[in-house]
Amino acid sequence: MLLATLIVLTQGCSPDPRPPVHATDSVLVVVLADLHLLEASRHIQPVDDSLSPTTANPAGSEDSLAFLRDAIALEASADRDSLLATHQLTEEEFLLAMRPYMTDPNQYVTLYDRVLDLLSQRAQEFYSREE
Numbered sequence: 001m002l003l004a005t006l007i008v009l010t011q012g013c014s015p016d017p018r019p020p021v022h023a024t025d026s027v028l029v030v031v032l033a034d035l036h037l038l039e040a041s042r043h044i045q046p047v048d049d050s051l052s053p054t055t056a057n058p059a060g061s062e063d064s065l066a067f068l069r070d071a072i073a074l075e076a077s078a079d080r081d082s083l084l085a086t087h088q089l090t091e092e093e094f095l096l097a098m099r100p101y102m103t104d105p106n107q108y109v110t111l112y113d114r115v116l117d118l119l120s121q122r123a124q125e126f127y128s129r130e131e
Contacts, residue, residue: 023089023097029114031087031094036119038079 023031084094101108 023087023093025111025114027087027089028097028101028111029118031084031089032112032115033118033122034083034087035080036115037122038083042079 081091084091089097101111
């Protein structure tokens with residue numbers, strides 16, 4: 001019995017096999033801002049005609065609408081993965097880095113204040129280039 005208890009206790013003390021998360025607060029701010037811009041661009045740009053319900057399924061049935069939703073979701077997932085990869089993050093690492101913010105609303109709000117500040121700064125830079 002004592003041996004079993006020691007094994008259980010030492011297993012709990014072993015180092016975490018996952019690689020360390022290298023997403024600092026500053027990286028998360030940039031990633032979240034980029035994710036918001038990616039999502040916004042999806043709503044602004046028209047959907048590719050090759051994915052339209054009538055092209056995907058000429059009958060235009062509900063199945064074709066489901067196909068369209070699935071195709072858009074698949075594209076969104078690929079875009080998100082690509083964006084995270086540019087920041088040298090996987091989805092798992094990103095979610096792991098976000099976990100502390102999900103349990104502390106004050107930290108979450110503070111983080112998102114920084115995201116909003118960055119988005120505002122980018123908007124000002126964009127509009128100042130147009131003048």
